[in-house]
Amino acid sequence: MRLFTAEAMRLADQKATQIGYPSLLLMDTAGRKVARALLQAYPNRRVVVLCGKGNNGGDGLAAARWMRVWGCEVEVYAAEGQQGDAKAMRQALESHKLTIRPLTDWQPTPGTVLLDALFGTGLNRPLQGFYADLVGKINQSGLSVVAADLPSGLPYVPHVEADLTVALAALKLEHVFYPHRAACGKILLAEIGMPPEALADESLPELLTPQALHALLPPRPGNAHKGNVGRVLVVGGYPSYTGAPALSAIAAYRAGAGLVTVAYPQEAAVVPPLEAVRLPVAGWSHAALKPAKAEAVAVGMGAGPSGKEAAKAVLELGLPTLLDADALHSETVEEFAGAGIPTVITPHPGEAARLLQSSAQEVAQAPLEAARTLAERFAVTVVLKGGPTVIAENGRLAVNTTGNPAMATGGMGDVLSGVIGAFLAAGLAPWDAARLGVYLHGLAGDLLARVGMLAHELADALPQARKQLAQGQVRPYWH
Ligand SMILES: NC(=O)C1=CN([C@@H]2O[C@H](COP(=O)(O)OP(=O)(O)OC[C@H]3O[C@@H](n4cnc5c(N)ncnc54)[C@H](OP(=O)(O)O)[C@@H]3O)[C@@H](O)[C@H]2O)[C@@H](O)CC1
Ligand SMILES: [K+]
Known part of the structure; x- marks a missing residue:
């Protein structure tokens, strides 16, 4: 549509x-x-x-x-x-x-x-x-x-x-x-x-519909085990931002990842979910991340001033990567695209403005144009968060149709990173992982839809959202 x-x-x-x-x-x-x-x-x-x-x-x-x-x-x-x-x-x-x-x-x-x-x-x-x-x-x-x-x-x-x-x-x-x-x-x-x-008219933006998104859900084979449905490496955290990577990890699991590893600075008191593999690191380096078993990486959540360094360490893994928050710097994004790594970036208007050298207000006023320009300039898949979120890649645009203003709270972006990371790890192309992730994240928000809901509660609603999408029970807002 x-x-x-x-x-x-x-x-x-x-x-x-x-x-x-x-x-x-x-x-x-x-x-x-x-x-x-x-x-x-x-x-x-x-x-x-x-x-x-x-x-x-x-x-x-x-x-x-x-x-x-x-x-x-x-x-x-x-x-x-x-x-x-x-x-x-x-x-x-x-x-x-x-x-x-x-x-x-x-x-x-x-x-x-x-x-x-x-x-x-x-x-x-x-x-x-x-x-x-x-x-x-x-x-x-x-x-x-x-x-x-x-x-x-x-x-x-x-x-x-x-x-x-x-x-x-x-x-x-x-x-x-x-x-x-x-x-x-x-x-x-x-x-x-x-x-x-x-x-x-294929040149117009796609509106995300349940029918189109349903077809993207990765199948769960009868012989599924934690090693063949997608393993995610979450890289982030800083002494003052310990919650962000933990939220991404929970969300990755809730979105269907088989195994999640959380790499964080050992001096940061990050408490990953019980189900996650812990990988405290003494400093960000490729060698420190190498032991993690993963098919995709989400990096930058709560990484503070060490975001650039963390992303550099991730770059050498050569895995499909989501760059969020503190990993969103022009040079970093360029390096990932230059290395031919399938890359998704998830800026909010402020971060997009930093990448575009414009203002958050300009980005928010013309989100389709901003997302399209970012995707062209950096040759990556762009998820520009907003009301609604816009996805752009190589000349094409998609606009999300789920989500609500109650989702405007801390940690929601970290949850989104985990969700998209899980779909990248499950083998979806960045365009599909981004569209499905954004849609499902918003749908979980719509299931709760009350001011005061917390990011981890939204993560907990993801399996229900996924089930509704899989069973064809989602009614778009224009029905
Ligand atoms: N597309 C489709 O498939 C179908 C479309 N359909 C329907 O058609 C609608 C579009 O119709 P539309 O193009 O005739 O325009 P519309 O909104 O009625 O306004 C135009 C009039 O307003 C005038 N006008 C303009 N600005 C003005 C102003 N500031 N202050 C004062 N006047 C102003 C303008 O005058 P002018 O600028 O020429 O002076 C002109 O007279 C569409 O929304 C849908 O409802 C359906 O019937 C079925 C299929
Ligand atoms: K009218």
Whole structure:
């Protein structure tokens, strides 16, 4: 499944028409789906539909007609000047003898549900004047609001704050990235009959879905033993950061690793889980790490100022490696890529900014671009953590669809490193290990989803998340 921009959506629309699919049919189906979703969410309420003059307004006019046909009480307020399909929808609605009032006449009426069909993907500048005031009035009305495709005004300010948004044909950036996603309320994706060919654009970012991720889960063979399902070496820790490598180790086991070894400075009081092999080292060196039995390494968690040195020792092992936290330095990443080692880096926006020599704010504002640039510049697989996390590798992008703000606590990143490390050790390519790891980590967070949850609790929820994914029980947030 792909993530669309407004422009990509316009092209998909064009493509559908080119291959012979009538655009009026798309609009009518869009209207019907929006009407149905609204009535399911708010049964037995009087509905007020607010329509703009573009195609989003056309969807609203179609929705109003379907609700009328189904015998619902519906009032319509619309801008003047519809063209093409939207004009046809206006005529179709008028033929059902429903009065269409001017948009300027609308006043909030308690108890009604609003259908916001003012603007969708066609908005190319912030709302001003009458429309900005109208959006203010909608938001202050306290009425329940269902948005057709997008809350009107997005991606700019002001915009409608919806309770439910029915995304049409595909999810757009605003349905996925915060803070815009918050303005959508609950999100439902409505299939409107768009020919699949029109939506298949490989150049767009992939949205991680349970179906796609399910296929990546490493099988657990009947004759599995701890030596053939993936062994992970966790390298990190410092006298003042003893928890990080221990959390990564727990997470690696919880994600299915057969054996986890934790290498840490002997002067640091790291307490690895009972199940892990301990490897206290007198100083970071290749020789000190060599005894560890592993197929992949995760390095940098809690390594403090010794992160660079620790990574250098890991480099000589030549194993697929995840570089996190204190191992995330330009020279280090370049060395791993230069040595041809399959490498995943897991920066948060601050660390990404350090690698890109920009600011955390710039990275957070344009995460897709930042991740893509990092992957190009360093020739590694990038996991840029955020709301949501973006994965990039060699020109391709993926966007995670699990996870929640309660996960914004210390140690969550260490857990993620352990999870991805486990999948690298199980033999997954960096692109697959990163996507599966990020998805599962977020899914475990969603199973708990309460502010105050701790990183080790999330790690403990990983087996349940994995089981749900394996059994096809995961419902994405847009269902
Ligand atoms: N893609 C698909 O497959 C399908 C798409 N569908 C639907 O179409 C929607 C996209 O429709 P769209 O392109 O007509 O744009 P839309 O959001 O209605 O707004 C355009 C209007 O707004 C106006 N306008 C713009 N900025 C403005 C401003 N700041 N202040 C004031 N006015 C402003 C602009 O006027 P102009 O800029 O030309 O002056 C124009 O009149 C999409 O979200 C979905 O709901 C479905 O029907 C089925 C299949
Ligand atoms: K809208």
